[in-house]
Amino acid sequence: MRDIQSTVDWLLNGVDDVVSRELLEAKLERSQRTQTPLIVKLGVDPTAPDIHLGHTVVLEKLRQFQELGHQVVFLIGDMTGRIGDPTGRSETRRQLSKEDVQKFAETYVAQAGKVLDRDRLILRYNSEWLEPLRLAELIDLMSRVTLARILERDDFHDRFSQHFPIHLHELLYPLMQAYDSVALKADVELGGTDQRFNILTARQIQEAYGQEPEVGLFMPILEGTDGVRKMSKSLGNYVGVEEPPDEIFGKVMSIPDSLMVRWYQLLLGERPETIQQRLAAHENPRDIKAELARRLVSRFWGEEWGRRAQENFDRTFRAREVPDDAPLLSWRSEWAQIGAIDLVAGLPGVPSRQEARRLLTQGAVTVDGQRVSLTDTVSLQPGSWIKVGKRRFFRVQELETESR
């Protein structure tokens, strides 16, 4: 059995901050002694069904807790999510129906299950206890926190001092989230650093209700593929866990080298020193990055796909050959003799003839290895391949059986 100190060291790898290490040690120690798993909570808003690598930072940490035999609880914030987005700018939030929430939960678990052990995972909904909450109870809850404390929170504070609106119900958010921890008797709660305030409030409220406070573990925000801004779908610098293997592999290869150590640490739980040593030993950074890419693909798709993604990548970008899985186009007779623009404009992913012209002018198009220019007429045959830019390939499929 591992001793508590090294277990804690291992659990805190990559963690931005913990409140508090001593408490975590104490809880782990007690858990070991009494053979009772800790309850580890992660709150999830039923709003963003597509999980990307940024979200998996927290999931990876949860996985580590699972590995130690603790109980992970996904708390779906169906109640908090239903009330509305704090910005209040976008019109009244669509009410989420029970079915919506249900569907969300399923997709979420399906995706999160690529990182976590689904059999050791409990799903709860905060409407279970928030819905029946009566005004008297709510008042009781509210009486345990002061306005000043709530306004300490960074974003409230900023908005208030900049005279941006704060809606009254938004003040309740931290309270409700805190109450969730009371209801679950959570021992540990994970969140991004942006969750700091909410989690600290939860600890306070738990104490007010006579419970031992939870340990707050704050995970750093993962930078996106651009290496600068946080990973988010709207910034387009994300890698989704459901993306095809080649896509994941390629996107990971495109991150700046400087980001590798961090991704290894946050996404795979590696020690930063391990990777730094390899770099210091002049191992080719490309290979280290390729390994990162392969391991991530493997995590989401399995070993076999990880290996294949790597092979395809090497073939396409290092040897510049046509990848195995280039999209197939069914042969069309007019392709026997066709103007370059017509051909390119008809390919998937080319939005307009203007774009086709641009690509041809810039020398981006190759047919069977032969560069094609704007005014060329090309002749294709079944088995031909077309390359557009560095990474778009198409293979013309042999004639389908004409009978169907």
Next chain:
RNA sequence: GGAUGGGUGCCCGAGUGGUUAAAGGGGGCGGUCUGUAAAAUCGCUGGCUAACGCCUACGUUGGUUCGAAUCCAACCCCAUCCA
């Protein structure tokens, strides 16, 4: 309800009567190069055209003008302040 400032291309943002398909930046795409879809560097980035050129576009609708993103009117929307 009142006051003020705004609504420009995928995003940010300049532009106050013609030289504006609209500066600049970001993003995207492409060429070269390379250890990678890294970095660097050069180019493209509304649509139609092989090209000349044509068409559509600056919140909406109407107007003034030879000519409007730019002026006028009404309307819609957003932000802040006062109530």
